[in-house]
Amino acid sequence: MRRFRALAxxxxxxxxxxxxxxxxxxxxxxxxxxxxxxxxDQYGRANAxxxxxxxxxxxxxSSSISSFxxxxxxxxxxxRSTFDMVVGSLPAGWVSSFFSTYTTxxxxxxxxxxxxxxxxxxxxxxxxxxxATLLGTExxxxxxxxxxxxxxxxxxxxxxxxxxxxxSQATAASxxxxxxxxxxxxxxxxATVVVGGDFNLNVRQCGNxxxxxxxxxxxxxxxxxxxxxCYTGAGSMYEADHYRVGGDGVYDEDTLGTSKLxxxxxxxxHVNSDYxxxxxxxxxxxxxxxxxxxxxxx
Amino acid sequence: MFxxxxxxxxxxxxxATGLLVVGVLAACAQPVDxxxxxxxxxxxxxxxxxxxxxxxxxxxxSAQGDGPAVEGxxxxxxxxxGTARRVTDDGVxxxxxxxxxxxxxxxxxxxxxxxxxxxxxxxxxxxxxxxTGRTSAVAQLPAIVDLAVSDDGRRLAVAHTAESHPDTxxxxxxxxxxxxxxxxxxxELSRAPDVAPDLYSAVPQVALSPDGTKVAYALAVEVRRGVxxxxxxxxxxxxxxxxxxxxxQGSDFFTDLAWSPDGATVLAAIRYQNAGDDVDSPARxxxxxxxxxxGGAAVEPGYAPDLSPRSVDAGTLIGLGPVPxxxxxxxxxxxxxxxxxxxxxxIGHEAAGISVASCSYR
Numbered sequence: 001m002r003r004f005r006a007l008a009x010x011x012x013x014x015x016x017x018x019x020x021x022x023x024x025x026x027x028x029x030x031x032x033x034x035x036x037x038x039x040x041d042q043y044g045r046a047n048a049x050x051x052x053x054x055x056x057x058x059x060x061x062s063s064s065i066s067s068f069x070x071x072x073x074x075x076x077x078x079x080r081s082t083f084d085m086v087v088g089s090l091p092a093g094w095v096s097s098f099f100s101t102y103t104t105x106x107x108x109x110x111x112x113x114x115x116x117x118x119x120x121x122x123x124x125x126x127x128x129x130x131x132a133t134l135l136g137t138e139x140x141x142x143x144x145x146x147x148x149x150x151x152x153x154x155x156x157x158x159x160x161x162x163x164x165x166x167x168s169q170a171t172a173a174s175x176x177x178x179x180x181x182x183x184x185x186x187x188x189x190x191a192t193v194v195v196g197g198d199f200n201l202n203v204r205q206c207g208n209x210x211x212x213x214x215x216x217x218x219x220x221x222x223x224x225x226x227x228x229x230c231y232t233g234a235g236s237m238y239e240a241d242h243y244r245v246g247g248d249g250v251y252d253e254d255t256l257g258t259s260k261l262x263x264x265x266x267x268x269x270h271v272n273s274d275y276x277x278x279x280x281x282x283x284x285x286x287x288x289x290x291x292x293x294x295x296x297x298x
Numbered sequence: 299m300f301x302x303x304x305x306x307x308x309x310x311x312x313x314a315t316g317l318l319v320v321g322v323l324a325a326c327a328q329p330v331d332x333x334x335x336x337x338x339x340x341x342x343x344x345x346x347x348x349x350x351x352x353x354x355x356x357x358x359x360s361a362q363g364d365g366p367a368v369e370g371x372x373x374x375x376x377x378x379x380g381t382a383r384r385v386t387d388d389g390v391x392x393x394x395x396x397x398x399x400x401x402x403x404x405x406x407x408x409x410x411x412x413x414x415x416x417x418x419x420x421x422x423x424x425x426x427x428x429x430t431g432r433t434s435a436v437a438q439l440p441a442i443v444d445l446a447v448s449d450d451g452r453r454l455a456v457a458h459t460a461e462s463h464p465d466t467x468x469x470x471x472x473x474x475x476x477x478x479x480x481x482x483x484x485x486e487l488s489r490a491p492d493v494a495p496d497l498y499s500a501v502p503q504v505a506l507s508p509d510g511t512k513v514a515y516a517l518a519v520e521v522r523r524g525v526x527x528x529x530x531x532x533x534x535x536x537x538x539x540x541x542x543x544x545x546x547q548g549s550d551f552f553t554d555l556a557w558s559p560d561g562a563t564v565l566a567a568i569r570y571q572n573a574g575d576d577v578d579s580p581a582r583x584x585x586x587x588x589x590x591x592x593g594g595a596a597v598e599p600g601y602a603p604d605l606s607p608r609s610v611d612a613g614t615l616i617g618l619g620p621v622p623x624x625x626x627x628x629x630x631x632x633x634x635x636x637x638x639x640x641x642x643x644x645i646g647h648e649a650a651g652i653s654v655a656s657c658s659y660r
């Protein structure tokens with residue numbers, strides 16, 4: 001009985017450590033869980049799937065973070081007020097960064113603070129070197145931005161998010177290329193780079209020149225439409241829900257309607273080939289959250 | 299993402315006309331007028347043809363040229379047979395209600411411009427003759443988010459942003475009432491007396507009493523940063539007296555309001571969360587019934603974020619709710635006080651804001 005109790009305590013400790021610590025595959029590598037979510041903080045706008053107040057959205061997001069226990073979180077379409085509520089609900093040990101891409105002129109944020117944009121969170125003791133690179137400006141004034149920070153999730157890494165334009169695929173492809181060029185500089189400097197974002201390019205669609213040109217500088221190897229892989233990449237990144245030999249058999253799951261617009265990338269120089277992804281579901285956004293598992297090493 | 303909208307394409311109207319009845323499919327293989335159908339017992343209105351209601355539908359339209367797959371918002375009609383009929387096809391109509399006689403649709407039109415990845419709020423209220431399709435502007439107001447018509451057909455009420463102050467955040471969100479007989483300047487409700495002007499407040503929902511003399515509205519007030527209190531209020535348009543008739547619990551909020559045609563009850567759909575609900579959890583709803591004369595409130599199970607009476611005392615409601623088993627797409631459902639929901643009729647796209655003409659159940 002006593003032995004059983006000791007075993008139970010040890011098991012509980014192991015689970016607790018797994019929850020608070022990244023799953024260490026070795027001293028120099030760690031399985032990083034990434035959660036990317038276009039939160040569609042659009043309450044009161046003409047989108048039936050997004051008719052949830054920031055308060056309820058923040059509560060649901062906090063619960064999802066608690067249950068999935070990610071190490072890196074990337075958000076798009078989020079009110080500052082929602083971001084603050086989410087951050088306020090997290091335990092110690094998280095760092096975060098919000099960048100306002102737009103100041104709303106409507107009541108979506110249910111707050112005196114009308115700023116709205118993209119955000120990064122990480123379970124890290126440090127946050128350094130933040131940068132926000134302008135990729136383009138909409139006629140409304142919304143600034144498409146590539147937001148990055150340096151954090152340490154056992155392994156030091158540069159983590160980024162973005163929300164590319166929805167008004168033109170050609171422009172989204174151009175913005176994706178600009179962002180990839182930035183990433184490639186860090187990759188060339190031997191950095192670990194993890195990116196989650198809404199690219200507004202549908203990789204499930206073959207034969208699209210904008211998908212080909214915009215995502216080509218990201219993907220390593222062939223990509224597109226799950227196991228079909230109708231495009232050839234020229235980049236360094238694994239995408240978490242990308243086809244791979246020995247994977248779970250489900251790839252490029254849709255994240256908005258029948259399209260996959262949302263991505264979790266990690267550079268192959270520092271990410272093992274056992275990556276995995278899963279788009280779940282959401283009742284607070286028109287997008288599905290994307291879960292990514294990346295084994296990252298120094 | 300909310301993709302961009304574009305002007306009506308040449309030939310789109312003709313294509314839409316050829317596909318008038320497309321939307322509502324039986325959830326199971328039974329006639330739509332079978333017992334258990336959400337439209338069971340409703341009848342056609344005199345001179346209004348088969349149209350008995352309206353809602354706003356979102357439809358992805360095919361990509362054109364460089365544009366991404368776009369999603370438009372249009373007015374759709376609900377027929378007595380339970381089918382859906384596209385009324386507009388320009389992708390810029392964000393809300394609609396139907397007159398009690400079923401002869402007129404009042405609808406909200408946006409510029410279609412994208413602002414912060416969503417369509418700019420409507421600024422024009424249109425009146426559309428159901429029989430002829432003739433459409434004219436009723437009024438222009440900034441940033442309209444909800445629309446209601448009184449059951450005598452004489453007044454409209456809109457929830458909108460009267461003044462936007464993105465610098466301070468202290469927008470003026472209120473209700474405007476339009477007298478359809480005089481078509482004069484809309485009357486703007488003054489700020490609720492118990493809400494300080496240095497607090498952020500918003501009015502997302504509105505309903506009119508049957509005689510148009512009172513307004514029920516939802517008011518969200520950010521009492522301190524990150525804490526929003528939502529109340530259901532009734533404003534007497536004659537005396538300007540403002541009464542809180544219900545305060546939402548915790549993070550609950552009102553997703554729709556309606557007033558029973560007999561004037562006795564104000565109804566609200568409430569969205570709530572259970573402890574631990576995450577983004578994958580299903581949407582949860584309740585139905586609130588407020589006794590206007592007595593002030594009592596009863597909270598019952600709910601099945602949809604949008605509701606409309608389908609009996610004079612609103613003992614039976616019809617709504618547009620989630621499709622069971624899936625987070626996206628919408629289905630028509632009705633429910634009676636103290637009873638469970640009807641069968642659901644699935645709509646092949648996103649939809650919101652159901653409004654049923656009272657002539658179909660009187």
